[in-house]
Amino acid sequence: MNTSTSVPETASGAPSRRFTWRVVDIVVASVIGVACSVIFLIWNVGYELPGDLIGALLPGLGGLLAGPWLIAGVIGGLVIRKPGAALYTELLAAVISALVGNQWGPLTIVSGLVQGLGAELIFAVFLYASFRLPVALLAGAGAGLGGWAIVRGLAATGALNRFAAGRAAGKRV
Secondary structure, three states, X not given: OOOOOOOOEOOOOOEOOOXXXXXXXXXXXHHHHHHHHHHHHHHHHHOHHHHHHHHHHOOOHHHHHHXXXXXXXXXXXXXXXXXXXXXXXXXXXXXXXXXXXXXXXXXXXXXXXXXXXXXHHHHHHOOOOOOOHHHHHXXXXXXXXXXXXXXXXXXXXXXXXXXXXXXXXXXXO
């Protein structure tokens, strides 16, 4: 199955398989997305107590606990190593998390989209050719920056005024 509309050709003129998705790629990416959604669902509840404690003692450091929500795209990109894998796995995990139910509702899907794009962009910058630790770390950071951008954007609209993130964004130093 080829999900790409433009497939690079090899020197012989045959399509390159480097960027085409096989059925096994779709199945494995889907399994990664579903498995990560289970992690998301557990972490949705598990982070609350440590997040509240860290947030009360050291405001802003609660973001350090967001890592589990960023792993689907990084794992998907590292395993599948094809365009769209990071976005697909992160978005699938977010959709399942939202459908099962969590405290953020449909915003979870938007978050998954942006986080998946953040990881995807890093893999794209490296032309889907390098999957070493520095690239994986950058992909995780790219996913986290996407989440940060969502919060900043929502806070600017006033949608988060009832939350600490919205009130903190309103304070200009």
